[in-house]
Amino acid sequence: MPGRTIAPLPRKARRYLPAVWMRAGTSKGLFIHRHDLPAREDEWAPILLSAMGSNDSDSMQLNGIGGATSTTSKVAIVAPSHRQGVDVDYTFIQVAVGASAVDASGNCGNIASGVGPFAIDEGLVKVEPGQTEVDVRIYNTNTGRTLVETLEVDEEGHFVEEGVYRIPGVQSPGSRIRMAFEKPAGSKTGRLLPSGAPTNIVNVHTSRSTCHVRISAVDAANPFIFVDEATLPRSLRAIQPGEPQYLEFIESVRRVGAVLMGLAKSVEEAALTRGTPKIAVVTMPSLPHKTPTAVIPDVRVTAFSMGKVHGSLQMTGAVPLAVAACTEGTIVHEIAQRAAKLRHTPEVPLARVGDKETREIVIEHAKGVMPVYVEKDTQSVVSKVTLSRTARRLFEGQVVYAV
Structure with a gap:
């Protein structure tokens, strides 16, 4: 219209947030001191969305430092802890890619592996003269659980x-x-097996079909749904997990599983929280071909994260997967028993100390194998699960954001 003027958009203030960018395990994320963020947690989202480049729902995160994947769009918020026997508190935030949303419903084990190094180098944990090794006790506020690095x-x-x-x-x-x-x-439901059973048959509806699949819903370090690959529709077993049809089906299973675990009242509500529970498809491990001495793993897994195929396996996926392998009646335990028969090795503890026994569970994923050590007491209660990671500081300084 002639003579019409367009009102200018309100100018956003450029601000600076002290931060460290780290590679932790197979993820990358922004590590921030709790005192550098607002006191109210409900004010964090606009800052983190802008810093990572998700405030405009850009799937490339071009206006931020995020790497345009779920594994490179994460945040760790760390503070000295006032809890007895704990060094630091750590809150994990998953920043969505392609959507203006954050998710603090669960933990990320890979990012958690960077919390200890961050706490040491930032002076949050005291190192005594002459020490060559340090234990850092970390309380994860998302799950209310403690881990020791x-x-x-x-x-x-x-x-x-x-x-x-x-x-x-x-x-x-x-x-x-x-x-x-x-x-x-x-960690979130108060029970290792939130459904009350090690295995469930669930009815899954998608835009293409309706069918039944077997799942094991396990809550250990993070709520996870493990899907028996053998019960997937034949049409899915013939295509790659990254295909839209496959991803749609897996998301439908995840939503049904969320209701089964008591994490959502309906599948519609489950759709609002993509990060919890997480989901993976499990099957028999690959048989070694190159060398007869190669170890046959206990289980093979294809994990998913925020609606996409995960490049390897989440740390907080390895923990419940290994626990499930040691829990009679789960799909993972069934697979691990079949793998043991192929190895001609009985299911015996790796070590026993006092009333505790430790078992090694070897998990196969897309990038290789991951050994996990599960410690159980005489009542078969899991007291500890141990894994190993590496981490590296990539940059330190200030990240620019606008609100």
């Missing part, structure tokens, strides 16, 4: 990044960070 420090009390330990999905080696998840069962 054992890591190497140098003569100046800094985390030692360089080492020879390798993890699948990361090309270069690093120093080994041993992570022990203490009493992981019931």
